[in-house]
Amino acid sequence: MKKSTYSLLITLAAMAGTAQAERIGHHGGPLLHCEPPSFFDETPARDSKAASFQDFSLTASDNTEAESVKVWVNNQPVDVSVTPERSGRLLIKGRLSAPITAGKAWVRATGDSKDGCDELFVWTVYLP
Numbered sequence: 001m002k003k004s005t006y007s008l009l010i011t012l013a014a015m016a017g018t019a020q021a022e023r024i025g026h027h028g029g030p031l032l033h034c035e036p037p038s039f040f041d042e043t044p045a046r047d048s049k050a051a052s053f054q055d056f057s058l059t060a061s062d063n064t065e066a067e068s069v070k071v072w073v074n075n076q077p078v079d080v081s082v083t084p085e086r087s088g089r090l091l092i093k094g095r096l097s098a099p100i101t102a103g104k105a106w107v108r109a110t111g112d113s114k115d116g117c118d119e120l121f122v123w124t125v126y127l128p
Contacts, residue, residue: 037064037113039121046123053125054099060111062088068112073105102127 042058044050053073060069066082071094080094092109105125112118 034115034117035063035113036117036119037061037111038119039109039111042107042121042123044125047126049126049128051128052099052101053105053127054096055094056105056107056125057091057093058109058121059085060090060092060109061113062090063113063115064090064111065114066090068110068118070110072108074100075106075108100127 038061039058040061043056044053056073060082066084069080069082069090069092071078071080071092073094073096078094078096080092083091083093085091104127107123107125109121110118
């Protein structure tokens with residue numbers, strides 16, 4: 001009787017532990033609540049029209065891990081500079097090796113917050 005009671009308690013404890021910690025953060029601990037980073041002030045602006053697209057910038061919130069920021073333009077990775085501002089926000093700047101002059105530039109940025117959440121931010125710039 002004792003064995004089955006202990007087995008039942010161990011099983012219930014294991015189930016309760018997995019039910020509470022559904023996600024694991026990039027620091028390795030369970031995520032019970034986290035605040036994802038936010039991206040804003042993108043230049044050129046979202047859904048804008050431009051003659052060409054080569055330089056861009058955006059800002060990330062102060063809870064963003066600088067080393068986690070990654071950017072792609074039209075599904076190609078782009079090297080970016082990430083500069084902390086006095087407010088704690090991050091200024092992200094990029095420059096393509098050659099301008100895009102037709103079609104569209106689809107920009108995708110990702111980053112992780114300091115407490116383990118991730119975020120995807122996408123915007124499009126239309127070209128003639």
